[in-house]
Amino acid sequence: MPSIGLALGAGGARGFAHIGILEVLEEHGIHVNVLAGSSMGSLVASLYAGDYSPDMMEKLAINLKRKHWIDLTMPGMGFVVGEKVRELVKLLTRGKRIEELRYPLAIVATDLNLGERVVFRDGLIYEAVRASISIPGVFVPYKLGDRLLVDGGVIDRVPIEVVKEMGADLVIGCDVGPSSNPMPVRTFFDVVTQTIDVMEREIFKYRVFHADVMIRPDVGQFSSTAFTNIKEIIEAGRIAAQEAIPSIKEKIAEWRSRDDSTSLPPA
Numbered sequence: 001m002p003s004i005g006l007a008l009g010a011g012g013a014r015g016f017a018h019i020g021i022l023e024v025l026e027e028h029g030i031h032v033n034v035l036a037g038s039s040m041g042s043l044v045a046s047l048y049a050g051d052y053s054p055d056m057m058e059k060l061a062i063n064l065k066r067k068h069w070i071d072l073t074m075p076g077m078g079f080v081v082g083e084k085v086r087e088l089v090k091l092l093t094r095g096k097r098i099e100e101l102r103y104p105l106a107i108v109a110t111d112l113n114l115g116e117r118v119v120f121r122d123g124l125i126y127e128a129v130r131a132s133i134s135i136p137g138v139f140v141p142y143k144l145g146d147r148l149l150v151d152g153g154v155i156d157r158v159p160i161e162v163v164k165e166m167g168a169d170l171v172i173g174c175d176v177g178p179s180s181n182p183m184p185v186r187t188f189f190d191v192v193t194q195t196i197d198v199m200e201r202e203i204f205k206y207r208v209f210h211a212d213v214m215i216r217p218d219v220g221q222f223s224s225t226a227f228t229n230i231k232e233i234i235e236a237g238r239i240a241a242q243e244a245i246p247s248i249k250e251k252i253a254e255w256r257s258r259d260d261s262t263s264l265p266p267a
Contacts, residue, residue, distance in 0.1 A: 002255040005034040005168025007160045007211065008041030010153025011176035012135065012224025013233065015040025016061050017217040020237025021174050023054035028245050030252075034166045036106040036119075036159040038152030041174070042132040043089065046125050049101040050093050060092075061230050078140035082130055090126035098122050104166055107132050108152035108159045112141055117155045119162055138225070160211045170251050172244075173211030176219055176237075212251045215244045 006025075008018045018041060025032065037045035047057055069085040098105050099122045107120040107128040120128035131142040131149035142149045156162070158173045217240040222229050 010039030017237030
């Protein structure tokens with residue numbers, strides 16, 4: 001069986017579609033060996049690597065209230081301090097370190113000063129996730145050491161390259177950014193997030209690295225900041241994953257065929 005890597009992309013609340021994707025992969029016996037995530041993808045990947053089942057994550061997402069993770073502040077470098085969400089992730093991950101999880105995990109953030117990708121392969125999960133979800137203009141950037149960190153999606157919306165570097169034989173990318181039927185822009189936060197979405201989409205379009213299979217749930221009509229319609233977003237992930245299952249199984253079969261041919265002794 002090939003080592004399968006899963007790259008979970010940025011997208012705010014639309015990232016809950018990753019839960020539906022994980023559920024379908026499990027239903028079809030497709031075992032994930034390594035994970036990497038940007039922004040909301042980093043949170044879902046962290047919970048999954050920390051023994052949360054998709055069903056547990058779905059219940060958590062549906063029952064999560066704004067008061068549990070939103071701590072507003074006067075606009076400076078952001079509207080949301082991020083201390084509440086950091087403490088929430090610390091609680092959910094039981095204060096563990098990345099290297100203690102059941103699966104190898106990478107969490108992607110962006111160094112705001114240097115404009116470069118930062119990949120966490122070790123260290124405290126809650127610090128890495130807090131950095132990775134820091135949507136510019138919404139969350140106050142996270143200072144860690146001498147770095148000022150923001151959303152991983154700014155530089156690497158779907159961390160396919162990172163998963164390849166982790167040694168995966170086959171990479172499944174999960175892109176929850178808007179592609180069609182975009183949401184209406186009504187609020188300041190919509191303006192910020194939609195602007196970032198456009199920028200991320202253009203950067204991602206020209207990246208050299210490609211996944212073996214790309215799953216793209218139809219979630220463009222949902223706001224990335226509203227955290228409503230959670231059930232519908234998760235269901236969109238399920239639908240997209242079901243459609244991708246034949247392609248995934250085909251890639252696995254192709255890999256096995258190649259592996260069998262290379263392991264045969266010379267005639």
